[in-house]
Amino acid sequence: MAVVFEKPKALTDAVLHYCPGCPHGIIHRLVAEAIDELGIQGKTIGVAPVGCAVMAYDYFACDMIEAAHGRAPAVATGIKRCRPDNIVFTYQGDGDLASIGMAETVHSAARNENITIIFVNNAIYGMTGGQMAPTSLPGQVTQTSPYGRDVKHCGWPIKVCEMLSTLEGPEYIARVAVNNVKNVKNAKKAIKKAFENQIQGKGFSLVEVVSACPTNWGMTPQKALEWVESDMLPYYPIGVYKDRSAAKEAE
Amino acid sequence: MKTTQILLAGFGGQGVLFAGKFLAYKGLVQDMQVSWLPSYGPEMRGGTANCNVILSDTPVGSPIITTPDVLIAMNLPSLQKFMDTVAPGGTIILDSTLIQARVERTDVKVCYVPATQMAKDAGFATLANMILTGKALKESACADFAGNRETLETFIPAKKANLIDANCQALQMGYDFEG
Amino acid sequence: MAQRVLMKGNEAIAEAAIRAGCRHYFGYPITPQTEIAAYMAKKMPKIGGVFLQAESEIASINMVYGAAATGCRVMTSSSSPGISLKTEGLSYIAGSDIPAFVVNVQRGGPGLGGIQPSQSDYFQATKGGGHGDYRMIVLAPASVQEMASLTIKGFNLADKYLMTAMILADGTIGQMMEPISFEDAEIEHYEKPWALTGTEGKRPHNVVNSLYLQPDKLEIKNFERYERYKIVEENEPMWEEYMMEDAEYCVVAFGIASRVAKNAVVAARAEGIKVGLIRPITLWPFPTKALRKAADQVKSFISVELNMGQMIEDIRLATECRKPVTLCNRAGGMIPSPDQVLQSIRDAAKGE
Numbered sequence: 001m002a003v004v005f006e007k008p009k010a011l012t013d014a015v016l017h018y019c020p021g022c023p024h025g026i027i028h029r030l031v032a033e034a035i036d037e038l039g040i041q042g043k044t045i046g047v048a049p050v051g052c053a054v055m056a057y058d059y060f061a062c063d064m065i066e067a068a069h070g071r072a073p074a075v076a077t078g079i080k081r082c083r084p085d086n087i088v089f090t091y092q093g094d095g096d097l098a099s100i101g102m103a104e105t106v107h108s109a110a111r112n113e114n115i116t117i118i119f120v121n122n123a124i125y126g127m128t129g130g131q132m133a134p135t136s137l138p139g140q141v142t143q144t145s146p147y148g149r150d151v152k153h154c155g156w157p158i159k160v161c162e163m164l165s166t167l168e169g170p171e172y173i174a175r176v177a178v179n180n181v182k183n184v185k186n187a188k189k190a191i192k193k194a195f196e197n198q199i200q201g202k203g204f205s206l207v208e209v210v211s212a213c214p215t216n217w218g219m220t221p222q223k224a225l226e227w228v229e230s231d232m233l234p235y236y237p238i239g240v241y242k243d244r245s246a247a248k249e250a251e
Numbered sequence: 252m253k254t255t256q257i258l259l260a261g262f263g264g265q266g267v268l269f270a271g272k273f274l275a276y277k278g279l280v281q282d283m284q285v286s287w288l289p290s291y292g293p294e295m296r297g298g299t300a301n302c303n304v305i306l307s308d309t310p311v312g313s314p315i316i317t318t319p320d321v322l323i324a325m326n327l328p329s330l331q332k333f334m335d336t337v338a339p340g341g342t343i344i345l346d347s348t349l350i351q352a353r354v355e356r357t358d359v360k361v362c363y364v365p366a367t368q369m370a371k372d373a374g375f376a377t378l379a380n381m382i383l384t385g386k387a388l389k390e391s392a393c394a395d396f397a398g399n400r401e402t403l404e405t406f407i408p409a410k411k412a413n414l415i416d417a418n419c420q421a422l423q424m425g426y427d428f429e430g
Numbered sequence: 431m432a433q434r435v436l437m438k439g440n441e442a443i444a445e446a447a448i449r450a451g452c453r454h455y456f457g458y459p460i461t462p463q464t465e466i467a468a469y470m471a472k473k474m475p476k477i478g479g480v481f482l483q484a485e486s487e488i489a490s491i492n493m494v495y496g497a498a499a500t501g502c503r504v505m506t507s508s509s510s511p512g513i514s515l516k517t518e519g520l521s522y523i524a525g526s527d528i529p530a531f532v533v534n535v536q537r538g539g540p541g542l543g544g545i546q547p548s549q550s551d552y553f554q555a556t557k558g559g560g561h562g563d564y565r566m567i568v569l570a571p572a573s574v575q576e577m578a579s580l581t582i583k584g585f586n587l588a589d590k591y592l593m594t595a596m597i598l599a600d601g602t603i604g605q606m607m608e609p610i611s612f613e614d615a616e617i618e619h620y621e622k623p624w625a626l627t628g629t630e631g632k633r634p635h636n637v638v639n640s641l642y643l644q645p646d647k648l649e650i651k652n653f654e655r656y657e658r659y660k661i662v663e664e665n666e667p668m669w670e671e672y673m674m675e676d677a678e679y680c681v682v683a684f685g686i687a688s689r690v691a692k693n694a695v696v697a698a699r700a701e702g703i704k705v706g707l708i709r710p711i712t713l714w715p716f717p718t719k720a721l722r723k724a725a726d727q728v729k730s731f732i733s734v735e736l737n738m739g740q741m742i743e744d745i746r747l748a749t750e751c752r753k754p755v756t757l758c759n760r761a762g763g764m765i766p767s768p769d770q771v772l773q774s775i776r777d778a779a780k781g782e
Contacts, residue, residue, distance in 0.1 A: 042631040043628035045626045058637075062629060064635060065496065066526075079497065082496075104488075291601065
């Protein structure tokens with residue numbers, strides 16, 4: 001019988017713990033497919049965050065380490081500096097990467113650490129039950145912004161790609177989404193490129209994946225994906241924000 | 252059993268730490284037990300600097316000097332701060348170009364060495380520290396005076412080797428100074 | 431005997447670490463330990479190693495965590511306020527059972543405190559500092575030579591017991607120069623099958639992790655870890671005894687305080703007071719047996735510390751309060767004089 005669909009080898013057989021309708025499963029799969037297609041599973045070391053993806057170390061079949069909240073880029077730096085021939089990636093959420101770990105994010109980018117960062121932005125703290133995230137939208141209702149995010153009181157959401165692309169350091173900064181088939185396909189390309197960049201020694205590559213959190217947004221999965229399109233993407237536009245090598249070629 | 256505790260004090264930039272280092276290396280070269288402890292931190296930047304050097308033929312206990320056998324004072328605040336701590340029978344060596352004050356104590360030997368003026372006259376204005384150190388070696392006999400060049404060579408980087416002659420000369424001037 | 435050289439305590443640590451096979455250093459500037467970073471920055475690029483100045487102490491300890499997870503010998507160094515920031519990583523390293531080497535050249539606290547020598551991080555180092563049940567091997571050098579020898583020892587112990595070894599020094603020992611000779615470092619090699627090196631398709635994936643959501647599994651992890659700690663407590667305590675043979679009074683002091691105390695012991699002996707010194711070299715594991723034995727012999731103990739009285743609690747625990755323990759201390763960056771310690775010994779001898 002012809003196999004038309006199979007689980008990527010870079011994923012283990014563990015059953016994912018994510019909520020129904022959560023796109024983390026899709027994003028895990030995209031990362032695993034990229035690892036499979038590039039044939040790098042045997043030399044890949046992944047860094048799991050604190051947040052919903054905290055147990056990613058059980059799901060990826062490569063060597064894995066669990067980092068403290070926000071510290072994944074520092075942990076990845078330590079690994080990569082010891083083992084420059086291995087492929088090192090982090091998988092982080094918005095609270096992890098853009099709030100508590102912002103310093104680690106910015107400085108690993110500024111150093112152009114030759115690592116790959118998969119940044120899942122779903123505008124909320126999922127694991128702890130739906131608190132306001134650094135990327136929660138103005139007016140967004142969360143457990144800790146019950147009257148909607150008041151930007152006068154708690155500031156504006158952070159546009160990570162826009163901010164990091166102002167730095168000289170990083171090689172590749174892109175934002176993708178996984179709310180429809182076309183976007184998922186493009187997300188895959190960007191993620192694969194982020195790994196290829198590392199293989200080619202080009203340096204820091206970060207792919208922001210605009211995702212959804214039906215459970216904590218209080219929406220059906222379908223409605224959540226629609227909300228990504230209607231509310232998230234206007235604030236967080238999809239696109240390549242920095243691609244040093246491409247820019248050089250274009251010159 | 253002989254132990255000499257030497258306290259060097261002055262402004263930052265007068266070469267107090269360097270002179271202390273020289274004494275410590277002298278001890279090292281002569282197979283003695285040695286400790287060298289600097290003051291550290293922001294007070295060094297333009298403020299006072301001091302360092303504690305202990306030379307001994309037995310293992311050094313505390314590297315912190317509370318009653319020095321020898322005080323080398325390169326400015327008035329340092330003299331005032333430390334002169335009463337000098338052990339009875341000890342020696343105070345001060346730069347009399349920069350310090351006009353006299354020491355009232357009668358239970359210590361005081362050497363007034365116009366080191367800054369002597370250094371200036373000799374054409375190496377920055378080596379008052381080494382003139383005073385030469386005098387300290389004479390007075391305390393804490394280490395053999397011979398072999399200064401070899402000692403300096405052990406810790407002065409090669410690119411600054413041209414300074415060794417002047418340092419040796421300054422040490423000799425202090426050693427020969429009567430008073 | 432190898433040739434003697436004069437070196438600062440901080441530099442001795444750095445050189446010894448390199449000799450112990452450490453090729454990765456991650457740190458953040460703070461007084462009074464910057465010579466370690468400066469030495470590493472100069473040396474590492476020339477020997478194929480990595481010196482990286484991190485964006486914070488938090489980042490640097492997490493770089494250590496990542497690097498250690500690959501099986502490399504790696505270190506960081508800091509001083510008191512910086513160590514507070516590193517305690518997060520120290521807890522994760524402990525919870526993941528991987529070796530690391532950390533230096534704390536203490537300064538006065540709490541808060542930003544000062545920059546002069548202190549021993550006020552004794553509790554932080556020996557009782558945990560970070561969250562959770564864990565221990566670190568804590569080594570307290572009292573000389574520049576020991577800064578080097580205990581560094582090499584620390585790397586070996588960390589690998590042997592899969593835990594953090596910490597040098598708990600202070601500004602004095604870090605800044606002072608003494609003659610030191612580097613013997614050939616005895617590097618002990620331990621297999622590291624848990625290391626993250628990439629599976630190469632030849633083994634199941636390794637996971638370095640401290641998360642166990644099932645409490646029964648987490649309990650087992652803790653029990654196993656403490657079984658290992660028990661072996662450390664049994665095998666690894668180090669201490670020095672000085673004039674203890676006929677001592678009726680016992681001074682207990684570590685690090686720079688022990689140097690001052692030694693002077694005072696000599697002075698007290700000259701006055702006819704039979705006093706000796708026990709100097710813990712490992713603060714954890716604490717030399718409990720030595721203290722317990724001394725409690726059978728002496729009339730009282732005097733704990734000399736550069737803090738408000740921290741080790742004194744361990745002395746009381748070790749001796750089960752069988753003999754009185756008095757405190758002779760300075761704090762905030764001040765150091766007791768030999769006279770102050772001598773007076774405490776005299777007071778003890780008078781039974782005061």
